[in-house]
Amino acid sequence: MSENVNMPRRGFLGAAAAALAAAQLGLSQAARAQGGPAQARALPSVAPAAQAAFAPIxxxxxxxxxxxxxxxxxxDGPVALLLHGWPYDIHSFAEVAPRLAARGYRVIVPYLRGYGSTTFLSADTMRNGQPSAIAADMIALMDALHIQDAVVAGFxxxxxxxxxxAALWPERCRGLVSVSGYLIGSQAAGKQPLPPExxxxxxxxxxxxxxRGRAGYQKYTHQFARLIWQLASPAWKFDDATFERSAAAFDNPDHVDITVHNYRWRQGLVSGEARFDEIEKRLxxxxxxGVPTITMEGDANGAPHPVPSAYASKFAGWYEHRDLRGGIGHNLPQEAPAAFAQAVLDVDGH
Structure with a gap:
């Protein structure tokens, strides 16, 4: 899940676009405007749909x-790149994507390394879960798809x-939507002890x-993920079908290795790849x-996360924070898709 010290560690939809619910959420905004993009026209409310479906991947x-x-x-639309977390998958954005597509966006939702149908090209490549490697994956994906820039949004x-x-490749990021704010950390920060609670x-x-933990996660991957969902979003009443739809992505042969390496790397227990050393120094x-940014937080986020005041100074450009009420937990895009989609539109000035 989301990072350390003061930070948390932790194809496609067609006809469904007109059938998804626009959640009615209480939304408070604390803005620090600096000549940034104008606020977008609000997304229209539409009739609810039972289950959004993906076209072939x-x-x-x-x-x-x-x-x-x-x-x-x-x-040919402006690009929105939507990035999922652990232990979730692309279906966190199943009701976000059609809203953006209906407004003319080209929406790209990739499986991160170790999830779904994303696989390594070589058996010899290190199964590296360090954050800089995952970010480099997304820049490589944009290059392969000939995407110059995108609004990048995730949790x-x-x-x-x-x-x-956004920090290292600002020219590739037209805007940023980040749940729980500024999550950039380092191994040095990850080694610092926290209060017992x-x-x-x-x-x-x-x-x-x-x-033992590696073996336990390997044996009980789905049960483990379900527990994390419940702890991180205690007010979210997801059903079995919703969970199993995402849990299939954890059957990727590299999922356990990537997950374990990520958390061990954060504590400085394992090394990453030397090719990312310079990036890690910068991070x-x-x-x-400095890119236009909206940060978001749900009022029922059960995962560890910083208060917005702890990271507001890390955003030097146009910036706004939004608090969502109504029992919204850690998986904010899936629990509050209309609010998340609206943030993408607003940060891009539409």
Whole structure:
């Protein structure tokens, strides 16, 4: 899930676009406008749909991966790149994507390394879960798809990835939507002890540090993920079908290795790849993000996360924070799709 010290660690929809519900949420906004984009026209309310469906998943070679991704909307539209977290998958955006596609966006929703149909091109490639590697994957995907820039939006691992992209490759990020704010961390920060109450929230990180933890996650992957969903979104009453639809993505042969490496790397227990050393040095300085940004937080997020005031200064450009009420948990795009889609539109100035 989302990072350390003061930060949390932790194809496509066609006819369904006109059939999805627009959630009615209480939304409070604290804005620090700096001549940024104008607010978009609100998304219209539409009739509810029982289940959004993906059209066949596409694949493309990008960097070290064969990336599986969903796509919606016109091929020549402005791009929205939507990034999921752990342990979730592309279906977190099943009701976000059609809303954006209906407004003319080309929506790209990739499976991160270790999820779904995304696979490594070589058996010899290190199964590396360090955050900079995942961000580099997304830049490689944009290159392979000939996408110059995009609004990059995500939560959990996806928010951290989007933050890194916006900090290090601002010319590729037209705007940023980040659930739980600024999630860029480092191994040095990850080694700092937290108060006992905070450490308790990271029980799974310590579990993954052991071989028993690796074996347990391998044996009980689906049960483990379901528990995380319940803890991270205690007010979200998802059904079995909703969970199993996403849980299929965890059957990827590299999922356990990527997950365990990610959390061990954060604690400095394992090394990453030398080719990312320079990137990690830059990230360790906690670089300021200058692209237009909206951060978001749900009022029932059960995962560890910082208060917005802890990270507001990390965004130097146009910036706004939005608090969502109504029992919204960690998987914010799936629990509040209309609000998430609206943030993408607003940060892009539509």
């Amino acid at each position: 596409k694949h493309i070679h990008a960097g070290v991966l064969n990336v599986g991704y969903a796509e919606a909307g016109p091929a 959990d691992w996806g928010a951290r990835t989007a933050d890194i992209m 905070a450490e308790l929230q990271w029980w799974y990180q310590f579990y993954f540090a052991t071989e 360790a300085s906690a670089p300021v993000i």
